[in-house]
Amino acid sequence: xxxxxxxxxxxxxxxxxxxxxxxxxxxxxxxxxxxxxxxxxxxxxxxxxxxxxxxxxxxxxxxxxxxxxxxxxxxxxxxxxxxxxxxxxxxxxxxxxxxxxxxxxxxxxxxxxxx
Amino acid sequence: xxxxxxxxxxxxxxxxxxxxxxxxxxxxxxxxxxxxxxxxxxxxxxxxxxxxxxxxxxxxxxxxxxxxxxxxxxxxxxxxxxxxxxxxxxxxxxxxxxxxxxxxxxxxxxxx
Numbered sequence: 001x002x003x004x005x006x007x008x009x010x011x012x013x014x015x016x017x018x019x020x021x022x023x024x025x026x027x028x029x030x031x032x033x034x035x036x037x038x039x040x041x042x043x044x045x046x047x048x049x050x051x052x053x054x055x056x057x058x059x060x061x062x063x064x065x066x067x068x069x070x071x072x073x074x075x076x077x078x079x080x081x082x083x084x085x086x087x088x089x090x091x092x093x094x095x096x097x098x099x100x101x102x103x104x105x106x107x108x109x110x111x112x113x114x115x
Numbered sequence: 116x117x118x119x120x121x122x123x124x125x126x127x128x129x130x131x132x133x134x135x136x137x138x139x140x141x142x143x144x145x146x147x148x149x150x151x152x153x154x155x156x157x158x159x160x161x162x163x164x165x166x167x168x169x170x171x172x173x174x175x176x177x178x179x180x181x182x183x184x185x186x187x188x189x190x191x192x193x194x195x196x197x198x199x200x201x202x203x204x205x206x207x208x209x210x211x212x213x214x215x216x217x218x219x220x221x222x223x224x225x226x227x
Contacts (some may be wrong), residue, residue, distance in 0.1 A: 048214060
């Protein structure tokens with residue numbers, strides 16, 4: 001089944017303890033993105049990647065890192081989490097071709113709580 | 116900077132009534148606009164895109180460049196339409212396939 005998977009689905013951690021949220025897609029998509037969803041703010045893009053080793057900042061990149069060493073994986077890294085990073089995180093992927101009909105496929109979400 | 120605004124956080128209608136979810140955008144150029152939907156306990160998924168001029172599940176949306184709006188409409192709402200709806204914008208260019216700016220979302224409830 002074509003899909004985007006994220007792990008873990010739920011995570012409670014403490015301030016300053018490094019964590020990684022994994023994202024994987026099996027559709028051979030070139031583009032991958034991370035979003036956070038907060039009440040009243042909708043989804044905001046954190047980082048995106050256009051291909052292996054090509055990443056760029058989205059609208060709210062502060063406090064996050066990403067890497068794209070393989071086409072299928074796009075982990076989100078929080079080096080020193082803080083309570084304001086408590087949120088629901090979504091990973092998404094898209095083929096990028098043809099551009100104007102592009103559709104993003106979303107993962108199930110990871111609910112992160114930072115105490 | 117590109118921006119998407121959905122003025123209604125909550126919208127409640129009765130089954131069979133018309134429904135319109137508002138979306139306004141700001142973008143200097145020709146954007147690509149989308150509606151995404153998130154049903155309870157399901158993933159966010161694409162509902163429709165303006166470039167396709169399609170009707171999905173009875174929903175349509177017309178891009179009005181003069182008013183910079185992309186409102187989502189359905190003439191007769193059904194209970195299964197209850198969900199969170201997001202309007203999203205993508206600018207042209209090499210990375211448009213990955214860059215999406217979302218609105219705040221509108222929670223639609225269709226009452227029996």
